[in-house]
Amino acid sequence: MLRSHYSNEVSKKDYGKKIRIAGWIEDIRNLGGIAFIILRDRAGRMQITAIKKQNPELFKEIVSLTRESVISAYGICQQNSKVMNGWELLLEEMEVLAKAETPLPMGVIDKVNVDFDTRLDNRIIDLRRDEVKAIFMIRHSFIHYASDFLRKKGFVEVHTPKISASSSEGGTEVFKIDYFGRDAFLVQSPQLYKQMLMASGLDRVYEIAWYFRAEEHDTSRHLNESTAIDIEMAFIESEEDVMKVAEELTDYAIQKILDENSEELDALHVEVDLPSLPYPRISYDEVVEILQKEIDFKWGDDLGTDEENLLAKHLDYELYFIKDFPLEAKPFYAMPSGKYARAFDLEYKGMEIASGAQRIHDYSLLVQRMNELGMKTENFEDYLKAFRYGMPPHGGFGYGIERFLMRFLNLKNIRECILFPRDRKRLRP
């Protein structure tokens, strides 16, 4: 291997021994007779020290390298309390693995600002920065521990198609694609498939899902391609069973991230207090009452951005459910209960991060609801078929990964939470 140690793997027992380190040259401080090279790897930074009179040619070679070039360096690991990690590598041999062109399209450690747009145009360089990398390490943890939690609860990981013949489950625009000459669509969510699976006997499924939405929205909290943790579970008594999973999953993941990603949270200057369980449940009717004290808001109105923010201001907690929405506000498959839907949103600091419901499992009721909403049942034959041969009561939710991270890390733009965001204007890189 081109490295024997990552920057954080060197300890006292290595002092005085030869080691090999590798990474990107972040900075070269050439003082004339001595030079300090700051090398960065995945785990952090370390210092290489080169002394001119010990090896003039090697010295010249290393100080003339460009920033962000990739090298592997070999030498003695020398203890030095004055250096950042308590040690430095006294350079003996070096292999230049890749020279970086100059100038860089954006600086990694420059003391000037970089526009977010420039950062996204140069995302691979952007990701070399600690605070950017930290977001994705935390994202990694979040998905890992959410999965971990679900698996412990008996959920089976599944992968449903992202290309589908049926156009839409409603509510949003979808992307149309050419499927060997036939019209096909990118799915807006795994909703229909994960529900169908409830008739399979798997009972509990989850998916790290991709959502494709062709909405031309242009905001800091929407993406046209986003990811989610989608679950569906059968034999529930009510939507409350589903909400429990949503809040416990959130609680478990946050706890684990606090335990294991303190370095990353520091890099992002994020301090989190673990909200206590259970998260409050607020009915839509209560929301209406609260909002009516301040603004003109009628029962049945949608909760827009302003309404969500206003509500959040009135509440003392960061994570809470809104439940029992007007039936019209929720999709056709939500279980009706009078004029209400047995549906809920999980809100985090005034933004919806997850949305779920108990679903309709009765075939005729489902068809009735679709007819009421003017939907063509013939477009949903495969979906409906699953309801005709023994479909247990079930429910589930979709939980936006970027949405969660955005709120958890107090990020201003949801694009921060996905490597290569897709929005109305951005199709590259």
Added chain:
RNA sequence: GCCCCGGUGGUGUAGCGGUUAUCAUGUGGGCCUGUCGAGCCCACGACCCGAGUUCAAAUCUCGGCCGGGGCGCCA
């Protein structure tokens, strides 16, 4: 779709009728043996495109292209 705003060296900016187009960062070169936002010296490098107004346009007007912020839309 609506309402604002903006495009100046590689990056981030100042200038808003006449400037040698500002500053920082960067890049290239030089000096320096303990730097850690290293320091010092020298150099390099830019007004989105087009039309118009004017003696004179980075600056004003119009059009285009590109982008940003907010809202709407949004399982």
